[in-house]
Amino acid sequence: MRKVISFGIPCYNSAGDMDRCITSILEGSGYAGDIEIIIVDDGSKDETPAKADEWEARYPGIIRAVHQENGGHGIAVLSGLREARGTYYKVVDSDDWLDGQALSTMLSILRGFVQRDTRVDLFISNYVYEKVHEGKHTAISYRSALPRKKVFTWDQIGRFRPDQNLLMHSLCYRTDVLREANLPLPAHTFYVDNIYAYVPLPLCKSLYYADIDLYRYFIGREGQSVNEATMVKRLDQQFRITRIMMGAYHLFDEVESRRLQNYMMGYFTMMMTICSVFTKLSDDPAMPGKLKDLWAELRTFDERMYRHARWGLLGIGTNLPTKVGDKVTIAGYHLASRIFKFN
Structure with missing residues:
Protein backbone atom coordinates (compact mmCIF):
# COMPACT_ATOMS: atom_id res chain seq x y z
CA MET A 1 0.00 0.00 0.00
CA ILE A 219 9.42 18.92 28.93
CA GLY A 220 10.90 19.31 32.38
CA ARG A 221 12.86 16.10 32.78
CA GLU A 222 16.20 16.53 34.57
CA GLY A 223 19.06 16.38 32.09
CA GLN A 224 16.79 17.13 29.12
CA SER A 225 18.56 18.98 26.31
CA VAL A 226 16.52 22.16 26.86
CA ASN A 227 17.07 22.16 30.61
CA GLU A 228 18.94 25.37 31.51
CA ALA A 229 21.85 23.67 33.26
CA THR A 230 22.20 21.20 30.40
CA MET A 231 22.19 23.99 27.81
CA VAL A 232 24.98 25.77 29.66
CA LYS A 233 27.09 22.60 29.61
CA ARG A 234 26.42 22.11 25.90
CA LEU A 235 26.96 25.70 24.84
CA ASP A 236 29.69 24.69 22.37
CA GLN A 237 27.09 22.57 20.58
CA GLN A 238 24.69 25.51 20.46
CA PHE A 239 27.46 27.56 18.82
CA ARG A 240 28.07 24.75 16.31
CA ILE A 241 24.40 24.62 15.28
CA THR A 242 24.20 28.41 15.01
CA ARG A 243 27.24 28.49 12.72
CA ILE A 244 25.67 25.90 10.43
CA MET A 245 22.47 27.94 10.25
CA MET A 246 24.49 31.10 9.59
CA GLY A 247 26.23 29.52 6.64
CA ALA A 248 23.06 28.08 5.11
CA TYR A 249 21.87 31.33 3.50
CA HIS A 250 22.67 34.94 2.84
CA LEU A 251 19.06 35.55 3.77
CA PHE A 252 18.49 38.88 2.04
CA ASP A 253 20.12 37.72 -1.19
CA GLU A 254 19.13 34.06 -1.48
CA VAL A 255 15.59 33.86 -0.04
CA GLU A 256 13.01 35.20 -2.49
CA SER A 257 10.04 35.93 -0.25
CA ARG A 258 10.52 39.04 1.87
CA ARG A 259 8.19 37.70 4.54
CA LEU A 260 10.15 34.46 4.71
CA GLN A 261 13.37 36.51 4.90
CA ASN A 262 11.97 38.35 7.91
CA TYR A 263 10.79 35.17 9.60
CA MET A 264 14.11 33.37 9.10
CA MET A 265 16.05 36.43 10.23
CA GLY A 266 13.98 36.44 13.41
CA TYR A 267 14.67 32.75 13.98
CA PHE A 268 18.39 33.18 13.39
CA THR A 269 18.44 36.21 15.71
CA MET A 270 16.87 34.00 18.38
CA MET A 271 19.76 31.55 17.95
CA MET A 272 22.32 34.32 18.39
CA THR A 273 20.36 35.53 21.41
CA ILE A 274 20.51 32.08 23.00
CA CYS A 275 24.27 32.00 22.48
CA SER A 276 24.60 35.44 24.08
CA VAL A 277 22.39 34.67 27.08
CA PHE A 278 23.94 31.32 27.89
CA THR A 279 27.43 32.74 27.58
CA LYS A 280 26.49 35.00 30.49
CA LEU A 281 25.10 32.00 32.43
CA SER A 282 28.29 30.00 31.86
CA ASP A 283 31.21 29.88 34.29
CA ASP A 284 33.60 28.93 31.48
CA PRO A 285 36.03 31.86 31.07
CA ALA A 286 36.55 30.95 27.40
CA MET A 287 32.92 31.50 26.43
CA PRO A 288 32.90 35.33 26.14
CA GLY A 289 35.77 35.11 23.64
CA LYS A 290 33.95 32.40 21.68
CA LEU A 291 30.84 34.55 21.56
CA LYS A 292 32.86 37.51 20.33
CA ASP A 293 34.31 35.31 17.59
CA LEU A 294 30.83 34.15 16.58
CA TRP A 295 29.59 37.72 16.19
CA ALA A 296 32.70 38.58 14.19
CA GLU A 297 32.13 35.61 11.89
CA LEU A 298 28.56 36.72 11.29
CA ARG A 299 29.71 40.24 10.44
CA THR A 300 32.23 38.87 7.95
CA PHE A 301 29.73 36.43 6.46
CA ASP A 302 26.89 38.91 5.97
CA GLU A 303 26.96 42.51 7.19
CA ARG A 304 23.22 42.97 6.78
CA MET A 305 22.35 39.87 8.78
CA TYR A 306 24.82 41.01 11.42
CA ARG A 307 23.19 44.43 11.73
CA HIS A 308 19.73 42.93 12.10
CA ALA A 309 20.83 40.42 14.72
CA ARG A 310 23.28 42.55 16.71
CA TRP A 311 21.59 45.94 16.69
CA GLY A 312 17.98 44.91 17.02
CA LEU A 313 16.21 44.89 20.37
CA LEU A 314 17.25 41.32 21.26
CA GLY A 315 20.85 41.79 20.16
CA ILE A 316 21.28 44.95 22.21
CA GLY A 317 19.36 43.61 25.21
CA THR A 318 21.40 40.41 25.48
CA ASN A 319 24.83 41.97 24.90
CA LEU A 320 24.80 44.76 27.47
CA PRO A 321 28.25 45.72 28.77
CA THR A 322 29.53 45.32 32.36
CA LYS A 323 28.48 42.90 35.10
CA VAL A 324 25.32 44.90 35.66
CA GLY A 325 24.44 44.34 32.02
CA ASP A 326 24.96 40.60 32.50
CA LYS A 327 22.52 40.59 35.40
CA VAL A 328 19.92 42.54 33.43
CA THR A 329 20.24 40.09 30.51
CA ILE A 330 19.87 37.04 32.75
CA ALA A 331 16.90 38.55 34.58
CA GLY A 332 15.24 39.30 31.24
CA TYR A 333 15.81 35.75 30.06
CA HIS A 334 14.29 34.25 33.21
CA LEU A 335 11.28 36.57 32.90
CA ALA A 336 10.79 35.49 29.28
CA SER A 337 11.09 31.85 30.34
CA ARG A 338 8.27 32.31 32.84
CA ILE A 339 6.08 34.14 30.33
CA PHE A 340 6.58 31.85 27.34
CA LYS A 341 7.23 28.65 29.36
CA PHE A 342 9.83 27.31 26.92
CA ASN A 343 11.82 25.26 29.45
Whole structure:
Protein backbone atom coordinates (compact mmCIF):
# COMPACT_ATOMS: atom_id res chain seq x y z
CA MET A 1 0.00 0.00 0.00
CA ARG A 2 1.20 3.51 -0.83
CA LYS A 3 2.36 5.29 2.31
CA VAL A 4 0.95 8.75 2.92
CA ILE A 5 3.33 9.55 5.77
CA SER A 6 6.38 8.14 7.51
CA PHE A 7 6.94 8.87 11.18
CA GLY A 8 10.61 8.73 12.14
CA ILE A 9 11.25 8.01 15.82
CA PRO A 10 14.90 8.47 16.86
CA CYS A 11 15.57 6.28 19.91
CA TYR A 12 18.55 6.18 22.20
CA ASN A 13 18.04 4.25 25.44
CA SER A 14 14.33 4.93 25.02
CA ALA A 15 12.91 1.71 26.44
CA GLY A 16 10.97 3.58 29.12
CA ASP A 17 9.32 6.07 26.75
CA MET A 18 8.99 4.61 23.27
CA ASP A 19 5.87 2.49 23.88
CA ARG A 20 3.70 5.53 24.64
CA CYS A 21 5.04 7.34 21.58
CA ILE A 22 4.47 4.43 19.20
CA THR A 23 1.07 3.56 20.65
CA SER A 24 -0.13 7.14 20.23
CA ILE A 25 0.60 6.99 16.49
CA LEU A 26 -0.93 3.55 16.00
CA GLU A 27 -4.12 4.39 17.90
CA GLY A 28 -4.45 7.88 16.44
CA SER A 29 -4.14 6.51 12.92
CA GLY A 30 -6.51 3.61 13.57
CA TYR A 31 -3.67 1.21 12.72
CA ALA A 32 -3.95 2.39 9.13
CA GLY A 33 -1.93 0.60 6.46
CA ASP A 34 -1.03 3.83 4.64
CA ILE A 35 1.22 5.07 7.43
CA GLU A 36 4.57 3.76 8.54
CA ILE A 37 6.58 4.14 11.73
CA ILE A 38 10.34 3.91 11.45
CA ILE A 39 12.00 3.24 14.80
CA VAL A 40 15.65 4.22 14.57
CA ASP A 41 17.68 2.56 17.31
CA ASP A 42 20.72 4.82 17.62
CA GLY A 43 23.11 2.35 19.23
CA SER A 44 21.08 1.99 22.42
CA LYS A 45 22.49 0.11 25.41
CA ASP A 46 19.16 -0.73 27.08
CA GLU A 47 16.15 -2.74 25.88
CA THR A 48 15.41 -0.36 22.99
CA PRO A 49 16.75 -2.65 20.21
CA ALA A 50 14.72 -5.62 21.40
CA LYS A 51 11.60 -3.50 21.83
CA ALA A 52 12.00 -2.05 18.34
CA ASP A 53 12.19 -5.55 16.85
CA GLU A 54 9.15 -6.65 18.88
CA TRP A 55 7.11 -3.72 17.56
CA GLU A 56 8.13 -4.56 13.99
CA ALA A 57 7.14 -8.19 14.46
CA ARG A 58 3.72 -7.19 15.87
CA TYR A 59 2.92 -4.75 13.07
CA PRO A 60 4.75 -5.81 9.90
CA GLY A 61 4.07 -3.48 7.03
CA ILE A 62 3.46 -0.56 9.40
CA ILE A 63 6.47 -0.55 11.73
CA ARG A 64 10.09 -1.01 10.73
CA ALA A 65 13.10 -1.17 13.04
CA VAL A 66 16.40 0.32 11.92
CA HIS A 67 19.56 -0.32 13.96
CA GLN A 68 22.72 1.76 13.66
CA GLU A 69 25.84 2.68 15.58
CA ASN A 70 25.38 5.66 17.84
CA GLY A 71 25.51 8.86 15.80
CA GLY A 72 23.28 11.22 17.72
CA HIS A 73 19.83 12.63 17.14
CA GLY A 74 20.59 14.22 13.77
CA ILE A 75 22.01 11.05 12.26
CA ALA A 76 18.98 9.12 13.50
CA VAL A 77 16.67 11.67 11.86
CA LEU A 78 18.55 11.28 8.58
CA SER A 79 18.41 7.47 8.82
CA GLY A 80 14.64 7.61 9.19
CA LEU A 81 14.43 9.99 6.24
CA ARG A 82 16.57 7.69 4.12
CA GLU A 83 14.25 4.77 4.84
CA ALA A 84 10.99 6.70 4.47
CA ARG A 85 8.49 5.57 1.85
CA GLY A 86 5.76 8.07 2.72
CA THR A 87 4.87 11.16 0.73
CA TYR A 88 5.35 13.10 3.98
CA TYR A 89 7.83 12.72 6.81
CA LYS A 90 7.43 13.74 10.44
CA VAL A 91 9.88 13.31 13.31
CA VAL A 92 8.47 12.35 16.70
CA ASP A 93 10.98 12.11 19.54
CA SER A 94 10.65 8.94 21.58
CA ASP A 95 9.67 10.69 24.82
CA ASP A 96 6.95 12.73 23.09
CA TRP A 97 3.62 11.63 21.64
CA LEU A 98 0.81 12.68 19.29
CA ASP A 99 -2.78 13.51 20.12
CA GLY A 100 -5.07 10.89 18.63
CA GLN A 101 -7.90 13.10 17.42
CA ALA A 102 -5.51 15.67 15.95
CA LEU A 103 -3.55 12.92 14.19
CA SER A 104 -6.74 11.58 12.64
CA THR A 105 -7.50 15.07 11.33
CA MET A 106 -3.99 15.50 9.92
CA LEU A 107 -4.15 12.17 8.11
CA SER A 108 -7.49 13.05 6.52
CA ILE A 109 -6.02 16.29 5.21
CA LEU A 110 -2.84 14.67 3.88
CA ARG A 111 -4.80 11.86 2.22
CA GLY A 112 -6.89 14.50 0.50
CA PHE A 113 -3.78 16.19 -0.87
CA VAL A 114 -2.47 12.90 -2.23
CA GLN A 115 -5.80 11.83 -3.74
CA ARG A 116 -6.32 15.20 -5.47
CA ASP A 117 -2.66 15.38 -6.51
CA THR A 118 -2.38 18.70 -4.67
CA ARG A 119 1.24 19.46 -3.91
CA VAL A 120 1.80 20.82 -0.41
CA ASP A 121 5.44 21.01 0.63
CA LEU A 122 4.95 21.80 4.32
CA PHE A 123 2.11 20.90 6.68
CA ILE A 124 2.11 22.93 9.90
CA SER A 125 0.21 22.19 13.11
CA ASN A 126 0.31 23.28 16.75
CA TYR A 127 2.32 21.69 19.54
CA VAL A 128 1.85 21.54 23.29
CA TYR A 129 4.47 21.84 26.03
CA GLU A 130 3.58 18.99 28.40
CA LYS A 131 5.08 19.65 31.82
CA VAL A 132 3.96 16.31 33.18
CA HIS A 133 5.71 16.65 36.55
CA GLU A 134 3.90 19.95 37.18
CA GLY A 135 0.58 18.88 35.71
CA LYS A 136 0.66 21.83 33.29
CA HIS A 137 0.56 22.25 29.55
CA THR A 138 0.93 25.19 27.20
CA ALA A 139 -0.28 25.11 23.60
CA ILE A 140 1.60 27.00 20.90
CA SER A 141 -0.62 27.87 17.95
CA TYR A 142 -0.06 29.86 14.76
CA ARG A 143 -3.59 31.09 14.14
CA SER A 144 -2.50 34.73 14.43
CA ALA A 145 0.35 34.28 11.94
CA LEU A 146 -0.85 31.80 9.30
CA PRO A 147 -3.91 31.44 7.05
CA ARG A 148 -6.19 28.53 7.86
CA LYS A 149 -8.02 25.96 5.75
CA LYS A 150 -6.21 26.87 2.54
CA VAL A 151 -2.99 26.17 0.68
CA PHE A 152 -0.82 29.29 0.79
CA THR A 153 2.67 30.64 0.10
CA TRP A 154 5.21 32.46 2.25
CA ASP A 155 4.01 35.79 0.82
CA GLN A 156 0.71 35.26 2.66
CA ILE A 157 2.10 34.72 6.17
CA GLY A 158 1.73 37.26 8.96
CA ARG A 159 4.05 38.25 11.79
CA PHE A 160 5.25 35.63 14.26
CA ARG A 161 5.46 36.38 17.97
CA PRO A 162 8.69 35.40 19.82
CA ASP A 163 7.00 32.19 21.05
CA GLN A 164 5.71 31.22 17.61
CA ASN A 165 8.79 29.99 15.80
CA LEU A 166 8.13 26.96 13.63
CA LEU A 167 9.86 24.17 15.53
CA MET A 168 10.41 20.57 14.51
CA HIS A 169 7.33 19.63 16.56
CA SER A 170 5.05 21.72 14.35
CA LEU A 171 6.44 20.67 10.98
CA CYS A 172 5.63 17.84 8.58
CA TYR A 173 7.55 18.15 5.31
CA ARG A 174 7.09 16.43 1.99
CA THR A 175 9.75 13.76 1.96
CA ASP A 176 11.20 14.84 -1.37
CA VAL A 177 11.64 18.42 -0.09
CA LEU A 178 13.61 17.21 2.92
CA ARG A 179 15.82 15.06 0.75
CA GLU A 180 16.44 17.95 -1.61
CA ALA A 181 17.48 20.11 1.37
CA ASN A 182 20.41 17.77 2.03
CA LEU A 183 20.16 18.59 5.72
CA PRO A 184 23.57 19.36 7.28
CA LEU A 185 22.88 17.58 10.58
CA PRO A 186 26.13 16.95 12.47
CA ALA A 187 26.78 13.77 14.41
CA HIS A 188 26.80 13.65 18.22
CA THR A 189 25.31 17.13 18.51
CA PHE A 190 22.18 18.31 20.26
CA TYR A 191 19.85 21.08 19.01
CA VAL A 192 19.92 19.83 15.41
CA ASP A 193 16.14 20.34 15.34
CA ASN A 194 16.88 24.02 14.72
CA ILE A 195 18.59 23.15 11.43
CA TYR A 196 15.68 20.85 10.57
CA ALA A 197 13.21 23.69 11.14
CA TYR A 198 15.24 26.31 9.22
CA VAL A 199 17.23 25.04 6.26
CA PRO A 200 14.38 23.43 4.21
CA LEU A 201 12.00 26.41 4.45
CA PRO A 202 12.96 28.22 1.21
CA LEU A 203 12.40 24.97 -0.69
CA CYS A 204 8.79 24.85 0.51
CA LYS A 205 6.67 26.64 -2.09
CA SER A 206 3.22 25.61 -0.86
CA LEU A 207 2.07 25.37 2.76
CA TYR A 208 -0.98 24.36 4.77
CA TYR A 209 -1.73 25.14 8.41
CA ALA A 210 -4.12 23.01 10.48
CA ASP A 211 -5.10 24.60 13.79
CA ILE A 212 -4.85 21.32 15.72
CA ASP A 213 -2.84 20.54 18.87
CA LEU A 214 -1.04 17.55 17.42
CA TYR A 215 2.42 17.21 18.95
CA ARG A 216 2.79 16.74 22.71
CA TYR A 217 6.26 17.86 23.71
CA PHE A 218 7.35 16.38 27.04
CA ILE A 219 9.42 18.92 28.93
CA GLY A 220 10.90 19.31 32.38
CA ARG A 221 12.86 16.10 32.78
CA GLU A 222 16.20 16.53 34.57
CA GLY A 223 19.06 16.38 32.09
CA GLN A 224 16.79 17.13 29.12
CA SER A 225 18.56 18.98 26.31
CA VAL A 226 16.52 22.16 26.86
CA ASN A 227 17.07 22.16 30.61
CA GLU A 228 18.94 25.37 31.51
CA ALA A 229 21.85 23.67 33.26
CA THR A 230 22.20 21.20 30.40
CA MET A 231 22.19 23.99 27.81
CA VAL A 232 24.98 25.77 29.66
CA LYS A 233 27.09 22.60 29.61
CA ARG A 234 26.42 22.11 25.90
CA LEU A 235 26.96 25.70 24.84
CA ASP A 236 29.69 24.69 22.37
CA GLN A 237 27.09 22.57 20.58
CA GLN A 238 24.69 25.51 20.46
CA PHE A 239 27.46 27.56 18.82
CA ARG A 240 28.07 24.75 16.31
CA ILE A 241 24.40 24.62 15.28
CA THR A 242 24.20 28.41 15.01
CA ARG A 243 27.24 28.49 12.72
CA ILE A 244 25.67 25.90 10.43
CA MET A 245 22.47 27.94 10.25
CA MET A 246 24.49 31.10 9.59
CA GLY A 247 26.23 29.52 6.64
CA ALA A 248 23.06 28.08 5.11
CA TYR A 249 21.87 31.33 3.50
CA HIS A 250 22.67 34.94 2.84
CA LEU A 251 19.06 35.55 3.77
CA PHE A 252 18.49 38.88 2.04
CA ASP A 253 20.12 37.72 -1.19
CA GLU A 254 19.13 34.06 -1.48
CA VAL A 255 15.59 33.86 -0.04
CA GLU A 256 13.01 35.20 -2.49
CA SER A 257 10.04 35.93 -0.25
CA ARG A 258 10.52 39.04 1.87
CA ARG A 259 8.19 37.70 4.54
CA LEU A 260 10.15 34.46 4.71
CA GLN A 261 13.37 36.51 4.90
CA ASN A 262 11.97 38.35 7.91
CA TYR A 263 10.79 35.17 9.60
CA MET A 264 14.11 33.37 9.10
CA MET A 265 16.05 36.43 10.23
CA GLY A 266 13.98 36.44 13.41
CA TYR A 267 14.67 32.75 13.98
CA PHE A 268 18.39 33.18 13.39
CA THR A 269 18.44 36.21 15.71
CA MET A 270 16.87 34.00 18.38
CA MET A 271 19.76 31.55 17.95
CA MET A 272 22.32 34.32 18.39
CA THR A 273 20.36 35.53 21.41
CA ILE A 274 20.51 32.08 23.00
CA CYS A 275 24.27 32.00 22.48
CA SER A 276 24.60 35.44 24.08
CA VAL A 277 22.39 34.67 27.08
CA PHE A 278 23.94 31.32 27.89
CA THR A 279 27.43 32.74 27.58
CA LYS A 280 26.49 35.00 30.49
CA LEU A 281 25.10 32.00 32.43
CA SER A 282 28.29 30.00 31.86
CA ASP A 283 31.21 29.88 34.29
CA ASP A 284 33.60 28.93 31.48
CA PRO A 285 36.03 31.86 31.07
CA ALA A 286 36.55 30.95 27.40
CA MET A 287 32.92 31.50 26.43
CA PRO A 288 32.90 35.33 26.14
CA GLY A 289 35.77 35.11 23.64
CA LYS A 290 33.95 32.40 21.68
CA LEU A 291 30.84 34.55 21.56
CA LYS A 292 32.86 37.51 20.33
CA ASP A 293 34.31 35.31 17.59
CA LEU A 294 30.83 34.15 16.58
CA TRP A 295 29.59 37.72 16.19
CA ALA A 296 32.70 38.58 14.19
CA GLU A 297 32.13 35.61 11.89
CA LEU A 298 28.56 36.72 11.29
CA ARG A 299 29.71 40.24 10.44
CA THR A 300 32.23 38.87 7.95
CA PHE A 301 29.73 36.43 6.46
CA ASP A 302 26.89 38.91 5.97
CA GLU A 303 26.96 42.51 7.19
CA ARG A 304 23.22 42.97 6.78
CA MET A 305 22.35 39.87 8.78
CA TYR A 306 24.82 41.01 11.42
CA ARG A 307 23.19 44.43 11.73
CA HIS A 308 19.73 42.93 12.10
CA ALA A 309 20.83 40.42 14.72
CA ARG A 310 23.28 42.55 16.71
CA TRP A 311 21.59 45.94 16.69
CA GLY A 312 17.98 44.91 17.02
CA LEU A 313 16.21 44.89 20.37
CA LEU A 314 17.25 41.32 21.26
CA GLY A 315 20.85 41.79 20.16
CA ILE A 316 21.28 44.95 22.21
CA GLY A 317 19.36 43.61 25.21
CA THR A 318 21.40 40.41 25.48
CA ASN A 319 24.83 41.97 24.90
CA LEU A 320 24.80 44.76 27.47
CA PRO A 321 28.25 45.72 28.77
CA THR A 322 29.53 45.32 32.36
CA LYS A 323 28.48 42.90 35.10
CA VAL A 324 25.32 44.90 35.66
CA GLY A 325 24.44 44.34 32.02
CA ASP A 326 24.96 40.60 32.50
CA LYS A 327 22.52 40.59 35.40
CA VAL A 328 19.92 42.54 33.43
CA THR A 329 20.24 40.09 30.51
CA ILE A 330 19.87 37.04 32.75
CA ALA A 331 16.90 38.55 34.58
CA GLY A 332 15.24 39.30 31.24
CA TYR A 333 15.81 35.75 30.06
CA HIS A 334 14.29 34.25 33.21
CA LEU A 335 11.28 36.57 32.90
CA ALA A 336 10.79 35.49 29.28
CA SER A 337 11.09 31.85 30.34
CA ARG A 338 8.27 32.31 32.84
CA ILE A 339 6.08 34.14 30.33
CA PHE A 340 6.58 31.85 27.34
CA LYS A 341 7.23 28.65 29.36
CA PHE A 342 9.83 27.31 26.92
CA ASN A 343 11.82 25.26 29.45
